[in-house]
Amino acid sequence: MPVSVIIPVGPGESPDAPLFSRLNLLPDTWQVIIALCPESQALKTTLDLTRDAEFVVAPQGRGQQMNAAVENASGQYLWFLHIDSGLTLSVVHALKQALAHNPDKLLCYRLCFAGDGQGPMMLNALGANLRTRLLGVPFGDQGFCLPAKRFREVGGYPETLPYGEDHVLVWLLRLEGVRGQMLPCDLETSARKYRRAGWLSLTLRYQWYWLRQAAPYAGRLLRQKVKRLIGV
Template identity: 35%
Template structure:
């Protein structure tokens, strides 16, 4: 007998993403997800209307990425929750691969895809490699790597911590207590806009410093005193 089909719910937290959400949902349409939920944090630029017009189900939420993702997850019916950022796109066949992987490895508590910054500049390849090592060896994916969590594991750890920043890292730390985090070979293409805005070196150093501090046990409340809130 064949295994039951694994259902996948995609959850996209948004805040002022009118410039990216339609393209994101257009790319996602061919992936074959069972449902797509946009958890919008009261955007003033029409993000929610654009998402609804593109066929997504819109869930209104207080602002905060962790809060929004939990709100979206509470409305999702899939066996697996796949959290995507609005400025990312998955390689063709990624959701199908995810579905097969979870069907074969139901006890894995979560994972992500292999990140590639969507720009040709050579320094970005270093960022790609660092993300691969961080997620594959340390089991600490960032949210823009397309984090997926089976429903049982999400419920077991209590979902995303609703903290000012680094909710993705703190979730990964919780999931690691349940088992090894998986890194699937399909790519997720990430917009370079954050690095363009803050500088490749500055953005990377900030990310690495935040991750190291969080992994060392520093509370998000303490981190937020020294770092600006980042989306």
């Protein structure tokens, strides 16, 4: 299955992020695109990559950078990885298996946090995984992978939002009938932002953000289902 792996890099990111040293775990036939912004463009000459990669530069913003990378993507599938993602052979194997059996779904991983945070991060991971399993609403740090065709059909990531472009993408896909599936594999991500901002403060803020953002899309999805039930 030809896959384009897309990694957005914002300003202030370290060239020593472990992800860059693990790219050799990816199949040789998979395309790797690193999406920089003007503020992170200097990393292009300092990254010590373990395999070939392509670079694109777009205005700062995760949505804009990832959309720009998709314009250069040749893979049938798009796999979006954050720079904090813990790439392992198990993670790659789980995706390859899922693409062979569920090629039309929005695939994501069970979330787990590294030990660089603050507070009971296991509760955050548990909540994220329950939300994904029960409500079908994962977030971007769970490593989205989906057909490139479906991504382009919904217009890609929203580029004007101050936050939650990954969350809105999930809702846009659901409105088009694309269902999600969580893989039986953990994808570790950094929790350092919880240490900087404070565990309780950031956890409550994120809960408010996603509930407020989800409300209009959940309403549209409910109306869509009701219309199908009554045959309108």
